[in-house]
Amino acid sequence: MSLHAQDDPALRAAQEDRLRAVWAPPQGLFLRWTDCNNNRVGVWYTLTAFCFMLFAGVLALIMRTQLAVPENDLVSANTFNQLFTLHGSMMMFLFAVPMFEAVSIILLPQLLGARDLPFPRLSAFGYWSFLLGGVFVGGSIFFNAAPDGGWFMYPPLTTRTDLSGLGADIWMLGLSFIEVSSVAAAVELIVGVLKCRPPGMRLNLMPLYAWYILVVAVMILFAFPPLIAGDVLFEMERLLNWPFFDAARGGDPLLWQHLFWIFGHPEVYIVFLPSIALFAMMIPTFAQRHLLGYPWIVLAAVGTAFLSFGLWVHHMFATGLPKISLAFFSAASEAVAIPTGIQIFAFIATLWAGKVKWSTPLLYATGSLAIFVIGGLTGVMVAIAPFDWQAHDTYFVVAHLHYVLIGGTLLPLFGGLYYYWPLITGKKLSDRLGRTAFWTLFVGANLTFFPMHFSGLYGMPRRVFTYPSELGIDYLNLASTIGAYLFAAGTAIICFDLARSPWRQKAPRNPWNAGTLEWLAHPDDEDWGIRSVPLIESRYPIWDQKDFVKKVDEGRFFLPDAEEGRRETIVTTVLDARPLYVVRLGTPSWVPMLTAIALGSVFILTTYHLYWWSLAGAVATLGFVLYWLWTGTAEIPEKDCKPIGHGIELPLYVSGSSAPGWWAMFITMMADATAFSGLVFGYYFFWTVHPEFPPSGPGMDGPGSFWPMVALALAALSWGTTVAARETNRRGIVGTARLLLVIGIAASLAGIWAGLQGPLTTGLDPELHSYPAIVWVLVIWTTAHAGVGAIMQGYTLVRSIAGRMTPRYDADLRNITVYQHFMALTAIVTYATIGLFPGVA
């Protein structure tokens, strides 16, 4: 190493200047908001989610005040219903899920020794969508227009426009918008974990936080889309009067419950696992040893992810489904406790084996585990169906879920705040205030929620704005209210501590003496993320690798420079993290924000039935997206390869399954296919609930099998031509490839027409019955996808003509081929279902 080029301080200084210039944030009052560097966007994201949490907490305090004494009239029933609906919805959609994504956007690149995540502009887009949607949903309460149907929004209470107002649309459309941004973040995080690890960080050396984030992001991919499918059906019923949930016209309110809880139960683990991930980072630090049972933790995370998709009906134990169906879900709900137990014991074993350094973050970790265990045990109780028939929709469940979420999400996050604050700001928070806050929160949480177990068993249902004195639960409720104020006081102490932080002294680097990569961050924060991308040989490189920090800082590892003045990071292989290529990252731009605003306008204007305006918003969104793709993606580099140090040269362009873009498309389409399967589930669900399905009668006979088969053939043609275009283009036969793309566009457009002909020619009337309505939805979904496919084919064609897509640089064509695979699958399922299944049934 002695003759290493990096020995020269002048060279290092020059490199640092170049890096600093490349990663310099945009300045100015307005321009600064165009930034997309993860360490800024992540902080905005975190702060916004934190503010939403405080807001939703205040709503809860008002509720607890109302319930302090029986037959209170502080707020009206109407206000109370808005309060609890918004409290639940905001805590889930605007705090718990976004908070985990926000924290991950900050931490993940640090943990992976990457300069940034692969799609920084996507993160920025996700943030602006979140902010816009969150303010829209949360702000509605100031106009007495907040949703008031409960966070679960059960129809028909919420779909009947005579029983519910604008609030239901605000919930459905505002939160759909936020779901889009959650899925965007999930794509970013999955690709980040799989492809942007530093060289040498094989799967078995990955920090456990990254494992958890990978698992959770994949869960989001499969959990959120069914809700999006449900949202589509829900708004179709509200806006167009298509009767998916109206029993009088062949709908079924239970369909919504299925779709909602297929989302809703994994959601619990989506917000719980990231907090466990924080424990998995903190506990080794404070035990000053490697975590025991690394594979067991991975098993637990993956196992929980799978099992959590087999639990949803335990929210529907009282809906009168056959007992045997309930029992399957009861069994799975018991089984999911097993991996949870394993994680807890892995932490206990690590603390036992190590030398425990007592500290404020560890106090939060152990304290929240204690609370979580109680919530977990009552969870095992409510998973037993006969017990749940008593406890369901009573305050017992309120107690259970708050023990789980406070012990499993909120307090771990506060612990993480105390742990990671020095990483973000370079300063430590006060240990004294932190401990005071902890004990206030701990006592407050138990005083609030422990009595609720008994209020519930004494017969207090959930979601009541008042209760009669004769229930004998006055004291229990009063205790809960006092506890809630205590909890609020604890939160206030934390806010006070945070507010004092700017006046505190800088802490030393890596103040807890941790072993993982994120603690390379320097108190004088540089925007480049990491000075040089290290070679990893251990799970705790700062502890185990000799002179590790010094080598990173002196740029002795990879990519220590930004010679071409570009933001870059290294992309590696999935299993063993072998360097693959250098990806050039997005730079600050207005486009993500404008795209978010345009997309937001589509959802928001639809809420107010301003359909032409929202159509304009949709066109604007499409325009921004195309501009974004055209200017910011699949750029042909000025040279083929660049050296990254140590004699390694990496290409600057790859396409196909090595490239992050290909993965992003693949992952997005997995989510899309899951949403589609939610709609298909709807079709077959209606088949099981109706003795005769499809029903017969005027307006219900259709769509026949001829037109669906024609549409299917056209979809197959579109798929075939795209695949053939990819192959001919790869072989340099550009003219043929372009011709094939033209045929593909024609096939896609003709497929839209043929798809619509089926229900049109047979006169299926979607307002009449759930059968024509679900057929129409499937057709619209599929033809809309064909339309998007045509736009993609056209875009690629134009890129080819403009010289931005060539036989060597063909990422665009490869990515749209992935889309076409999924499109073909969608077409097969849709047209076989609507065209052939009626004949079989």
Next chain:
Amino acid sequence: MRGVKASCGVAALFVLGGCNRHQSALTVFGEEAATVRHLTIVMLVGAIVIAAGVAALMITAVRAPEGRLTLSSGMRLIGWVGGVVPVVVLLGLLLYSLPAMRPLPVAQGDLRIAVEGEQFWWRVQYQPPGAAPVVTANEIRVPVGRTVQFDLTAGDVIHSFWIPGLAGKMDMIPGRTNRLIVRASRPGTFRGVCTEFCGLSHALMAFDVVAMEPAAFDAWLANERRPAAPAAATAAGARAFAANGCAGCHAIAGTDAAGQIGPDLTHVGSRTSLGAGNQPMSRAALVRFIEDAPAVKPGARMPAYPQMSRQDAQAIAAYLESMK
């Protein structure tokens, strides 16, 4: 009554709170609820033992000096205590609970009671075997010791039917009929509530439940079957009832009133509560409800009658009160 005391005792161990004898899952008067209470106590004790065990382990772990637990014994701890023991305990609990999911057997000759949830009240129809159905509202009476099947549905939105002392809850879903089979074990007056959020007055949607000895129940049902005989002195009330259009929504057997939108009022005077378990039956409460129902129950479909004179309201109240 021993059961009541026992359950209040158990509760008092944990909190110095009140304890009601009407609407509590721990004050049981039915076989289903008794089974679940037993299950509850077993699980509660188990949960306390496990929570204490985990806490003790955690304290030991934090206090132990470095290296007290070796790598291999640590792995054994995770595998056995974290993996195998939970599997065994949870499987045991599952197998113990599954038989409790089987509903009580029901025979052809058992009493059926159809209950339909409405915003925010209960439409009730007794269907004794081999006899014409009897319509009433907002109150459930069951014979002790006989199996009763509830057929539950809803007219507008989803409700849930819960009599904590008798059995677990069952949702009432438009377009579906759910069955709940119960058997009361002792007489008394209890309370049930709606537990699925159903709109503005969800909190005010309850009902009284009277468990009666079989003979008394049969006599009561026979009386319900007959039209009520209001006192002659309340004729003015009957006239006001008709003049104000009450019959548009309410039915009273033996009169022209046959509305189906609101609760049947045939024997309203004999019910223990008014407005779906909202308040005890009294003249004053009736007057208030007649004059301004939305003030008592926000979102109720019954309108306020600001133009109605106080005398009319009182006359109608007297008339209804005498309907026994």
Next chain:
Amino acid sequence: MKRGLHGMVTRLKVTLWTLIVPPTVWAAHFLFSYLWAAIHCAKVGGFPRLPILYAVGTIVALLLIAGAGIIAHLQSRVPGDTPPHEEGTDSDRMRFLAFSTVLLAALSFVGVLFTAAPVLFLTDCR
């Protein structure tokens, strides 16, 4: 023969995809259970006295999971250094994935047993 089998088994590469085979089988079996019950109750109105279809499905699922677990177990026994296997080597990465697969197979096996237990107790559609 055994040597041949063993050789074949270790040639199979464990990857992220093989890691999720056991829980995916659990998920498929769970879906199968749900659909089996839902379709019998909605369309047939009851269950056969001996649910042979269900038993076969369950046994197939258990065999698949056990098979995946056994293959992974054989792969995890890479001869070499002592624990903890936390190095950045090919064999430790392989051992990690294989051992995680074994653990997931155990969990999935138990999961299938849990899921199938109700069929022994509840025999009608009420």
